[in-house]
Amino acid sequence: MLSPVDVSAQIARLIREDWGRILSALVSSTGNYALAEDSLQDAVVSALEVWPKKGIPINPDAWLITVARRKALDRIRRGETADRKSGELALWLEQHRADPEDRDMVIPDHRLELMFTCCHPALEEKSQVALTLRALGGLTTDEIARAFLDKRAAMAARLTRAKKKLAGAGIAFKLPEPEDLHTRTDAVLRVIYLIFTEGCHASSGQMMREELVQEAIRLGRILTGLLPDHAETRGLLALMLLSDSRRLTRRGADGSFVPLDAQNRARWDQARIREGIALTKSALGAGAAGPYALQAAISAVHAEAPSFADTDWPQIVALYDLLYRAQPNPVLRVNQAVALSYADGPQAGLDLLTRIEGEGRLQSYQPFHACRADLLARLGRLDDATQNYRAAIALSQAPEEAAFLEKRMDALNGP
């Protein structure tokens, strides 16, 4: 017999898993996002009350969607929806009453439409992110606010505004037109990647933020399942898995940042690496590689290397060239300079940095100075290195970064 705590944890997990699919089916049939979300929330509250007493139904999805439809009908009857079509909708819901214990009910999957809707470019990007976490991830407003270090009221207002726009602006619940599919899919990938990077920036102890990483991976898996032919979707999932494989080794016991060359490779997550490498290969094999697939490929080369010194640096240098061609951003050249310094020596890396120092806003980009400091130190130019470390420290935003660089700088004059 499960304890009540186990039961509620099991229920919470079930609901979290199924939330997006059930919500997508409800939005598809009601055509009203806010009503669908409120009604599903009502059904969840009922489930948390009823299931611990009567047991979890055989088909929990059928139970939730059936109860949610009833709740939607209640809400319409109470006159809560200002929807012009609420009369028709009430009739439809009336006709589609079902038995919550129906074990054969098949719930259609409209998560792809839901993703494209939440990531519609007519919504502000941060709202796209929040809405995606709410609609597909089943996170509560509280959880999303905590994850983004926002005030609850501000996040609630943002979500309300976004839902009003969905309701009134004429954003259709549908897949994009074929000519828009490419850019619209890119927007969905960007939202998932933003969720991921936000989670990566969490310092230890910020549980909700760390969970964003797992949530982004889950969304990436769902999208990969829904768009099996889209190489960049696989590329993104691969990139996230490979990066996450090093999560445990990226920080020391005291929470300090541990660079790649000092990480304990034995503790890298091999299951994540195997899956990430397989996805990278399939994403690269599908024609012109996109930026996510190329970043995944770079991460895969690191993952496959037995040690930092035995890394295939020329391969990484070449991959950065391809990535720069797909996405001409001078920041990539800074990363490439690191790889080049191990492939052809620190002077080669330094020459590359000298070539690009006037580009973009590299002068205010902390890693540019940190990288140059490291290369100068390896060339024995200690005074120049110290000067560059100072510039990098001044530009550091996180205290752990500054602490890491200070330690490096102090080591220059050490024993």
Next chain:
Amino acid sequence: MQFICLIYNAEDNGPQPGTDEFGPYMQAYADYTQEVQDAGVMVGGEALQPIATATTVSVRDGKTELMDGPFAETKEQLGGYYILDCKDLDEALKYAAKIPDAKYGRVEVRPVMVFD
């Protein structure tokens, strides 16, 4: 569903009357209007006289007050509009992007309210 496309631009921005660009600019508007008519989405649309002709009216405590000029002193002013009947926002945004002034100014797209 009906959408209004509100065309905003600074009056000294974009092709000006008397320049070589002005003829093709006007022709682009004629072509665009023809396109939305042929597509069956045109409900209405007009260009407005310059803001120098604007008078702003308000009534306070039963008293009508007039102000010479547009209601907001912004650089970009409403210069014209189209009302289009589109199947959804995506379609409306596509037509809005083709309005010649989208290249110079900005076009705000809003659904028209429907009352029962």
